[in-house]
Amino acid sequence: MYVVAGASGRTGAATAEALLKQGQKVRVLVRRAVQGEPWLRRHAEVAVVDFADEAALTVALKGMTGAFLLLPPQPGAPDFLAASAALTEHLVHAIKASGLKNLVFLSSVGAQHPAGTGPVVALHRAEKALKGVCPSVTFLRAAYFLENWAPSFMSALETGELRFFGPTHLKFPQVCAHDVGVAAANALVAGAHGTTVIELSGKENWSPEDVAAVVHALLEAPVKAVSVPVEQCKAALLAANLGEDQAALYAELYQGLGRGLLAFAHPHGGQRGTTTLYDALKPLV
Numbered sequence: 567m568y569v570v571a572g573a574s575g576r577t578g579a580a581t582a583e584a585l586l587k588q589g590q591k592v593r594v595l596v597r598r599a600v601q602g603e604p605w606l607r608r609h610a611e612v613a614v615v616d617f618a619d620e621a622a623l624t625v626a627l628k629g630m631t632g633a634f635l636l637l638p639p640q641p642g643a644p645d646f647l648a649a650s651a652a653l654t655e656h657l658v659h660a661i662k663a664s665g666l667k668n669l670v671f672l673s674s675v676g677a678q679h680p681a682g683t684g685p686v687v688a689l690h691r692a693e694k695a696l697k698g699v700c701p702s703v704t705f706l707r708a709a710y711f712l713e714n715w716a717p718s719f720m721s722a723l724e725t726g727e728l729r730f731f732g733p734t735h736l737k738f739p740q741v742c743a744h745d746v747g748v749a750a751a752n753a754l755v756a757g758a759h760g761t762t763v764i765e766l767s768g769k770e771n772w773s774p775e776d777v778a779a780v781v782h783a784l785l786e787a788p789v790k791a792v793s794v795p796v797e798q799c800k801a802a803l804l805a806a807n808l809g810e811d812q813a814a815l816y817a818e819l820y821q822g823l824g825r826g827l828l829a830f831a832h833p834h835g836g837q838r839g840t841t842t843l844y845d846a847l848k849p850l851v
Contacts (some may be wrong), residue, residue, distance in 0.1 A: 567591040567611070568754055569626060569633035574601040576713055577672060580747025581634045581754075582610065587752060596763055597638075617653050623660035632668030632702070632754045633661075637692060646812050650688035654695050661699050668702040670753045672746070675709045675739055675765070676828040676835040683827050684819030685812070702758040707830065708746050709739035709767040710823075712843075716850040722778075723785055727792040730774040731799045731820040734791035737776070738823065739767035739830065742846035745839025752818055765836030772843050780844050796820050 572578025573594035585592050586608060593611035596602045602612030613626040617638060627633055635657060643649040660668065677689040693705050715728075722728045749766050778791035789819055794802070799820050803813035822828050830836055 567593055569595060569613075569630045569631055569635075570637060571595045571617075571633070571635045572672075573605060574598075575593045575639075576711075576743035577636070577708075577746045578634070579735070579820060580743045581750040582747075584751035585754070586610065588755065590751075592712045593626065593630065594711070609717075617656055618661070620656050620660050623656065624663040624845060627660060627664035627666050629670065630664075630666060632670065633666055634670045634750050634754060636672035637688060642809060644809065644811060646815055647691075649690050650685075651691060654688075654692045657692075658695050658699055661696075666700050668754065669696070669700050670704045670706055670750050671696055672750070673705045673707045675707055675767075675830055676822065677705070677707050679799070679822075679827050682696050682818065682825070683822040684815040684817070685821075686819065686828070687815075689700045696825050697761050701760075703761040704753045704758045705761070705763045706746070706750055706753060707763060707765045709741040709830075710828065711746075712740050712768070712777075712846045713850060714803075715781075715847070719781060719785075719851055721776045722781055722789045723787055726790065728774065728778040728781060728789055729792050729794050731794050731796045731802075731817075732774075732824045734774040734778075734793045736824075737771040737773040738828065739833075740772050741766055741768040741839050742841050744846070745841050749837060749839070763829040763831075765832060766839065767830070767836060768839045768846070776843060777847065780847050781851060783844070784848060796824055 570582040573582050574596050581591050587821045594605045595615045615622045615626050640649045676686045678682045702757045734845050773792040782789040800813050800817035
């Protein structure tokens with residue numbers, strides 16, 4: 567049986583779905599019992615676990631064939647990196663105590679860099695802490711999530727502008743949750759020898775202009791990509807009620823993208839998903 571964290575989110579759900587389609591037995595981890603109800607109907611086991619509860623997490627992992635784990639979102643955390651470090655420590659302790667043999671951990675493009683990538687720095691540190699924590703460790707470094715565009719679609723419909731902090735012609739690695747889930751499930755079932763890294767991007771590299779063109783077609787309304795100076799990012803995020811700490815980190819993320827830090831360590835040696843840009847954006851629109 568495989569454990570899947572984040573099953574109430576997109577990537578965790580996609581991973582659990584991919585495993586179930588392969589006929590694997592799955593135990594999903596959720597924060598609240600109600601989030602597990604759809605998975606019970608799919609004949610998956612459900613464990614209600616707070617990652618800060620090492621004892622409960624250890625029990626959820628014990629005896630499992632493998633686990634897909636991630637750092638859960640922490641909205642409102644006054645110090646995002648410190649909170650992420652604390653969660654990582656809980657994961658390390660629980661994995662060791664449970665005797666887990668096979669781990670796939672959701673990381674990010676750019677996680678090879680120790681600084682300059684905003685919130686991705688937390689994943690760089692998590693990779694260091696989790697390296698060798700069990701016999702098989704796979705770090706799944708996923709590209710920029712296409713789902714991150716979804717909050718912009720309503721304003722794009724209203725204004726005709728899909729705003730992006732940086733040059734709109736820049737093609738960079740992006741990927742949808744479905745392709746992440748398939749890659750994670752395959753990595754879990756295959757296992758690894760020691761610690762390995764999978765760099766995962768979508769079927770192609772896409773630019774904000776490519777995204778705007780697809781959104782234009784799906785909405786059947788004029789939409790164009792509009793570049794916003796990266797220097798305005800932090801103020802815009804603060805205006806959207808993101809906390810000071812996380813607004814600064816995400817501003818650094820976009821700056822890092824422009825500087826080429828949000829790129830893969832081996833850009834020609836990674837895996838590609840199979841989902842087209844149109845098919846990835848259609849359910850979001």
